[in-house]
Amino acid sequence: MALRTGACVLRYNALRTTARSLFTRTQPESTQNNVKPAEFPGAKAPYVTEMKFLNETSYDPIPIYRVMDNNGAVFESKEEPSIEKDTLIHMYKIMIQLSQMDKILYESQRQGRISFYMTNYGEEGIHVGSAAALSPDDLVFAQYREVGVFLYRGVTVTDIVNQCYGNVEDLGKGRQMPVHYGNKQHNLVTISSPLATQMPQAVGAAYALKRQENNDRCVICYFGDGAASEGDAFSALNFAATLDCPIIFLCRNNGYAISTPTSEQYRGDGIASRGPALGIRTVRVDGTDLLAVYNAVKESREFTVKNNKPVLIEAMSYRVGHHSTSDDSTAYRSIEEIQKWTNDESPIPKFKMYLESKGLWDAELEKSWAKESRDTVLRTMQVAEKKKLPHWKEMLEDVYYEMPSRIQKQMQEMENHLKKYSDKYPLNKFQSD
């Protein structure tokens, strides 16, 4: 085994050297020949007389920036962000709250109390690290696995649980499946199920912000490694670059799109390698390292607001949970693999150890906050469960700004039908007039 690995490394190095020599020879040759660089409209580049193809080994892999090691110790003190103590504690509390909420809502789906759920295990650091580095005014276009951002922004567990139940308090009026949150007050654009559709929209929103007087806001757009294969993803990156938009693209590369591993999703160097190809400033970070995510987003935010240029961040992580409650991931990955990422490379213990090393957290606090956050979810669920579903007429509201006559007629038709067949529908679950 060791031998084979060794051979692999050797072969890899040989390839690398060849590729490098090809690469480095490019420049001197063109100057030697004293030929002016080409001036095609599509490329200003030097001419060469030797044909060279580039492939994925022509470039070094994009490195992964991190601040902490697995024990929460900071590598370089100059990289340690200066975050207020209270904020650090708040950040951690949100991660625990999120994790507790995931656990209970996941189970509640298993018990048939809600119809669907998606957990965020393993990616809590990306949510909280990025949210903390943004201004609350920045507009968020999320995919569906970023509820930690919502919690950090001030969306309550109650709001989230109400959405999952689709009850009368749900801001979305019970129209969407669970986990499709949205909150205008907190600048969180409502989530939809189609993947990557939010990406070109985020770019358009960034363009609108840029045109506002004295703009100091930006847009952050979250997406996954699977969504990055959609046409919308490419269009968004390209539009953002060509139209100079103040936007941060944050890719949560968690290794899986439902069951499809990244090895079957792409062949290049992850998502980050697409950034420079499209003229976008790019960085790759360790998504299990909250401080690294925080630093990357903070610096990206400053850059994008100041320069009206997009930034791409690829946060490497691992989707510890199943894709959703409709998925059992042990069908396509080993329990050992999941264990490794749960135990050794998880954002929550890393950040906890960091806080403990600063004397900001201890076992006692952990225990009491875990209990408190668990109780909050359970208490909220008990209340949410008892609430009525929205009035059935909400089914036909908000399609248009004003209800067209054809929809009015349909509402009337349903009303007449319900009068006759009221016992055939679960009307007692819905709010009445």
Place this chain on the structure above:
Amino acid sequence: MASLVTKNTTLLIKLIKNVTNNSKRLSSHFIYYPDNEVPVEGETAKMNMMQAINNAMDITLKNDPTAVLFGEDVGFGGVFRCSLGLQEKYGKDRVFNTPLCEQGIAGFGIGLATAGATAIAEIQFADYIFPAFDQIVNEAAKARYRSGGQFACGALTVRSPCSAVGHGALYHSQSPEAFFAHAPGLRVVVPRGPITAKGLLLSCIREPDPCIFLEPKILYRSANEEVPVGDYTLPLGKAQVLREGDAATLIAWGTQVHVLLEVADMAKEKLGVMCDVIDLQSILPWDEETVCNSVKKTGRCVISHEAPLTSGFGAEIAATVQEQCFLHLEAPVSRVCGWDAPFPHVFEPLYLPDKWRCYQALLDTLHY
């Protein structure tokens, strides 16, 4: 000498014949019936439909500082020249080219509208709108509904040239209105000429629902009218009765309105009967009331559109008419449409529901 003259004359005649044949091939399948009544008082100017659309966008950009206009090749004026001169007037940050990507254009427009800007997106040909279908149908149409009214993208208008042009074939001729008519939340609008184009486009831009504005491209230059130069809007969701009669109701939108106006004239001339001619204008939501009131009066109904027959929007109208006007009908509702084939190149004159096919359908309906 004489023979030379004859030879030259023959050549000349041949040339004229050639030109005539060519122009015949490229000529329209309809006579344009200009609107003679203006919807508002005040100064007018002669404009073709391209100029009227340009004028509506000019008014928008002038009065609404958040408004932006974008799409492929929009910067230099657009391939149909609808945005001509607007970049010079309002700057590159308000009138601009995007990369060549329809789904990107639609998504970008939705985002602009979400963040409070007025977005006018141009899709270069309606035939190329399908990559944007997901953004339009799954995102724009559902934005208000799915957020419980928190977010909406009503400030988005997607403009796109559509329908037959004489030589457009499969991918420069389609009329995709029925695809979008199946997406609650959208407004789908088709003008029939310069006056309606300006008024309806200004309504679409200001309407708090996302709009698909399909512009019959053959009318860009061939349709000329005295258009009010001031600001005016025309109501969305409302059909317009252009001719009144009692023999039958003829329903169309876009270019096809002009075909049916000619058919109504033919019926008057040849048969001595008068027909109601209705321009539906709004495909979604559509004006069921005007249509059904007319059919209740006439008892006969002919619907015509360029798009293929099967699942064309005529099907929805026919179904509604039979439901609402059943006891008034003297004949089955007739649909005269494009055939159920892709839009062909050299067969265009045979593919389109021209005045002869429409006239025959009217005859059949009258004599049922």
